[in-house]
């Protein structure tokens with residue numbers, strides 16, 4: 101199959117514009133997997149492999165046959181909705197949602213990537229029936245300010261900052277339940293330092309911006325002239341030379357800098373399942389919906405577990421461990437509505 105890079109054609113921007121299941125609470129604070137994570141730095145080889153892997157989505161317009169072949173392997177979660185329901189039958193659905201490109205369309209200015217009221221209603225509806233988490237590369241506070249639903253679980257900074265429903269939420273009874281898992285907390289000072297260094301270094305490249313996502317950083321090049329992309333990446337790499345404990349990965353027209361610890365969105369998914377009391381359970385059906393490379397870590401975890409499904413949001417074929425696909429956020433919204441409707445009709449039966 102043709103591969104696609106971070107600069108794929110679909111990266112065109114649009115014009116800017118559960119309760120946690122009743123009775124379901126985090127069971128330990130935090131589970132052991134979080135406590136030990138910071139100690140497990142990725143070795144240089146693993147970090148290098150991870151970085152190389154991020155270059156695996158090559159840029160090309162897909163041929164029709166290739167697209168059809170891909171769709172056969174990763175059918176639409178809307179067209180295949182009945183199969184999804186059949187697989188989930190009798191199991192507890194737990195919903196995981198990425199933010200950018202999944203709940204909100206990709207726009208030029210990251211600060212304006214707001215979510216529509218309709219999408220918020222769809223997420224609220226899902227959270228009324230299933231434990232629901234937002235898993236994002238964004239800083240947790242920022243993604244919360246976009247989503248604005250206190251009843252959800254939030255995993256910001258690519259899963260390195262996890263918190264349960266806020267104590268004020270009707271779904272969180274005690275402060276103690278406002279769980280926190282921050283496996284990269286020791287990196288806070290260094291991330292701040294690198295944020296300042298990158299902001300100063302990249303200032304000369306028009307359009308480049310650095311976003312501080314608390315435990316990680318994003319260097320955006322969506323608004324940078326293509327001829328300057330290489331120079332920008334070189335600048336970023338030259339700053340990072342001084343910080344061997346940080347690694348560089350790529351997202352959608354963004355360079356992402358994060359601690360070299362063995363913790364990603366896949367670990368966040370596992371942490372949340374464990375915290376919700378579903379560790380080693382055969383009766384859980386996690387659904388993870390995401391559009392970016394970092395979401396692949398979560399798709400892989402689901403594949404390895406042999407439980408639940410990953411849904412990639414993409415209009416074009418991409419190498420993915422997800423089993424289903426959706427084309428864009430509007431289809432994500434439709435899928436969420438369908439899920440709620442089917443749950444409601446079962447409750448009426």
Ligand SMILES: O=P(O)(O)OC[C@H]1O[C@H](O[C@H]2O[C@H](CO)[C@@H](O)[C@H](O)[C@H]2O)[C@H](O)[C@@H](O)[C@@H]1O
Pocket residue numbers: 198199200201205206207208209210211213235236237238311313318320322351352353354356392394
């Ligand atoms: O895990 P996610 O929630 O998908 O976050 C990944 C990155 O998303 C944001 O950047 C992306 O969306 C922007 C707004 O549409 C767009 O301008 C940018 O080009 C995309 O890469 C966010 O700003 C980053 O910090 C996240 O790492």
